[in-house]
Each structure stands twice: as structure tokens, then as C-alpha cells.
Amino acid sequence: MQEQSRERYLCPEKEKMLHRNKKDSLSNQLRHSENRVPGLFSWPMGVLKRIARTFGLSEKLFVIVPPKEPENRAERPAFPARCIVFSDTDNDVNSVKNTLSFAGILDEKGEFKDNLEGITIFHTGDLIDKKNPDPSVVAYWQLLQHDALTKGCHIKLIVGNHEQEIWQKIRTGEKFGMGAKQAHWLNEFIESLDLFYVAGPVLFIHGYPTLEFLQTLLHFKKVTGKDLNCFNTDHYKKAFRSVNAMRLYAYVRENRQTNYLLYDVADASRYYKKQGRLVGAVLAQLKIDVVIHGHRPQHSGVQVDYEFGKWIPKVRMIGNDTIVRRNGIGATVIRMTSSGALDIVFINTKTESKKLRKKVQEDLVEPSN
Numbered sequence: 577m578q579e580q581s582r583e584r585y586l587c588p589e590k591e592k593m594l595h596r597n598k599k600d601s602l603s604n605q606l607r608h609s610e611n612r613v614p615g616l617f618s619w620p621m622g623v624l625k626r627i628a629r630t631f632g633l634s635e636k637l638f639v640i641v642p643p644k645e646p647e648n649r650a651e652r653p654a655f656p657a658r659c660i661v662f663s664d665t666d667n668d669v670n671s672v673k674n675t676l677s678f679a680g681i682l683d684e685k686g687e688f689k690d691n692l693e694g695i696t697i698f699h700t701g702d703l704i705d706k707k708n709p710d711p712s713v714v715a716y717w718q719l720l721q722h723d724a725l726t727k728g729c730h731i732k733l734i735v736g737n738h739e740q741e742i743w744q745k746i747r748t749g750e751k752f753g754m755g756a757k758q759a760h761w762l763n764e765f766i767e768s769l770d771l772f773y774v775a776g777p778v779l780f781i782h783g784y785p786t787l788e789f790l791q792t793l794l795h796f797k798k799v800t801g802k803d804l805n806c807f808n809t810d811h812y813k814k815a816f817r818s819v820n821a822m823r824l825y826a827y828v829r830e831n832r833q834t835n836y837l838l839y840d841v842a843d844a845s846r847y848y849k850k851q852g853r854l855v856g857a858v859l860a861q862l863k864i865d866v867v868i869h870g871h872r873p874q875h876s877g878v879q880v881d882y883e884f885g886k887w888i889p890k891v892r893m894i895g896n897d898t899i900v901r902r903n904g905i906g907a908t909v910i911r912m913t914s915s916g917a918l919d920i921v922f923i924n925t926k927t928e929s930k931k932l933r934k935k936v937q938e939d940l941v942e943p944s945n
Contacts, residue, residue, distance in 0.1 A: 649802045652863075655776025655918070656696040656730070658940050661896055661908040663782070663870025664736070667705040667713050668901035675900070675907045675923060680937035681729070693728030695940060698773075700870045700896065701736020701782035709742050709752055714765050735769035736782040737827035737840070737871065742766065744819050744826070767816050770808040771825055771838075778910070778918070779864045783827045783871035784844055787851045789837040790858040797862070804862065827871070844872065845884070852887025859891050866918065868908060870897040877903050879922045898924050911939045 660679055665672055676682040681697075683689050697720075704713050721731045742752070743766045751759045772781040779785065796807050815821040823833070829840035841847045848855065859867070872895055874880055880895035900906035905928060909921045921927075921936060 649806055652803050653775045653805070655778055655910075655912055657694045658911050659696040659698055659909070660940065661698040661700060661780070661868055661910065662703075662900070662906075663700040664702040664873070664897040664900065665699070666702055666738070666901050667708065667710045669713060669716050671900045671904050671906065674905050678905060678923060678928070678933055678936065679907070679909065680933075680941040688723055688727045688729065689941065690727060692724070692941065695729045697724065697729065697731045698734070698780055699731070700734045700780055700868065701769075702738040702870060703733065703736070704738060704742065706738035706741045709738075709762065711754065711758055711762055714762060718765075732773055732780070733769050734773060734780055734782060735766065735771055739766045739769060740822060740826045743816075744822060747819050767813070770805070771812040772805075772808070774804045774862075774864065776912075777863060777865040779859075779862075779867045781867065781869050783838060783869060784841045784847070785855070785859075785867060785869070786838055786841065787855050787858065790855060790862065792837055794858055794861055840871075848884040848887045852884060856888040856891055859888070865891060866910075866920075867891060867893045868896055868910075869894070873897050873899050875899065877906070878924050878926055879906075879908060881920075881922070892920075894920070909936050909939060 660676070660681070662672060662675070673682060673686055676697075677684070677686070681689060681692060681695065699717070703717060704710060717731070717733065721733075724731050743763050745752075746759050746763050754762070772779060774780070793804050793807060796802070796811070797804060800806070800810075802810070812825060815824060824836050825838045826836075827838055827840045828836065829842060832839045859865075874895055874897055877898050879898060881892070883893040883895050885891075885893075894908060896908050898906035903925045905923060905925060907923045909923060911919045911921075913919050919939065921932070921939065923932070923936065
């Protein structure tokens, strides 16, 4: 009887030991396998393969590798020599393919061309639609990231308010017609996205940068001495602990609290007319000369250049939301010239031409020395 009781008492410990052994064994298998996808990415691979065939991407399974911390966390990453920036594609994939083909990055089969070393593809948020999120669109971008790397090209995805709102709704029980595993997978993807990215003199962000947010970044830089991008890990990612914490960065418009750092600026012209001098001063201290964002649709279908230049004259703010889903093509191309200056070209339905196609392809795929 005593022996039996002792066995029952030790049972939880044995279970813990077995669980640890099983976990270690699984970790070793994932670490040494090239055809396995860790954790939450293992379940949808059948879906990913079907999407890969649909969009002409590689069907090879891939391992999601977490990004490495920069060797010097105080050093800002240099601006990529060449990049193309998307925003607010809202579940649309065809416009992305059309634009990448126009830019000479994809071939006629929709596959990446060779020798794309040095090119970065940015997406500044709202790649999925908040009312009807399509997991296949997320899977497409993940496969695009994988296939781009094989050609020396990088893809950087930034969170938009659509992704943030989807995350909040799933956390509070909404599933959007998805199963529990799929909803969890989608939220894990959203949690992997950064709030912003700074490279060289350029800030990539989804919505309008508010004075409160920029002042917070400046304070972070002064106190920690770290690169601004470290704010994503040190602060923003920790907000995923609760829906209330996430509202600090969630571009909310209604019921905005005074401690919110990013919010939806209802009247941007009025806001920057009032705050532009201070915003410009903080951006100067952060050594940011160019801000490229989406979020606010440009119904003309054309990017807004030097937005609010009257009130922030030394900052080139670019509104890149050209409602690309409706127009079928649209992006901003940025190339660093040999002198260090940035050459910026806009792709949209009004600039689309053989002449522009040739220039963009020369700038991106065949850059001059």
C-alpha cells in the first residue's frame, strides 16, 4: 500500500521528466531537419504547398529562423541600397505580383529572378483585411520571404492597424470563421511583426508618426543608447501581453487615452500644422529625413510627396497608400545613389509606362555603379 502511494506521489515528477525528454528530442529533430517547420508553422504546410503551386512559388518546406540580434545594438542599420515599398494591400496578392513584375523582380511566371542581392521589399502594414482576414495571404507572404532569400533579396513586414485589430479580436474570442489552431497561427504571425523600422535616414511605419511616439523613441535612445529598432523588442513586443497594453500603439481613433503613443490622426493637416515644428525637431534629433507610411488612402491613386512640407519642411513625408487593391499596381521605389542621396520613384496607374518600367528595372535589378 505504501509502495503504491509512493508511486502515485512520484508520478507527476515522472511525467515532467518524460515531458522534458520528449521536448528535448523534438527540439533536436527540428534543429537538424531541413524539411520540418517548427512549432505553430507545422500544421498549415499542406495549405502552404497548395498556395505555392497557385502562385508559382517554391513548394520546398522551410524552417522559420528567428532574426538575429544586431551585433551592435547601438548601431542603426544602413539603408538598403535598393528597396521597393508596398502598403495597404488588404488581402490582395495580384497587385503585389503585378508591381513586382513591373519592377523586374518577378519574371513572367511570377517567380523571382536571379541575382537580386541587395534588394529589400518592404510592406508597411495592412497586408490582410481586418473585416475578412485571409490566412492564405499571410502564407503567400511567408513563402515569398523564403523564396526571396534564395535570390539574395529580403522582405521586411511591418504591422498595420488591420493586423493589430485582428489580433485584439482573436484574443477576445473572435475567430473570423477559422479554427482555433488557424486563429492562433495568425496571431503568432502578427506578433512577429515590428511596429516600425528605421534604416539610415528613413523611417518605415504604418500610420502618421505622432509627436508622443517620436518623443518616446528619442527618450529611449538617450536612456539606453540602443538603436531605435530595439524599441520593437524591448517595448512594443511586450504589449502583446494584453489587449489594453496593445492599445498604446494601435492607431485607435475613438476613446483615445492620453498615454497612447500611436493613434489615428483624424485631421492630419490640422495636427501637423499645430505640431509640425516640434515633430520636425524630434525627427532631426533622431536623424530621420524621410518618413514613408500608408494607412491614409490617397483617392487620387498617386503617392503624396513632401506631405505637410509646409509645416515640416526638412522632412520628406510620403503617403504610400494608393489604394493598390483597386488600382492593381502601386509602390514606392527608393535607391541610394553613389553620392549617398536617395532617388525616389513612384509606381502607380498614372506613372505606369514603358519609360518608367525601364528606369525602375535599371534602378532595382540592374543598378549603375
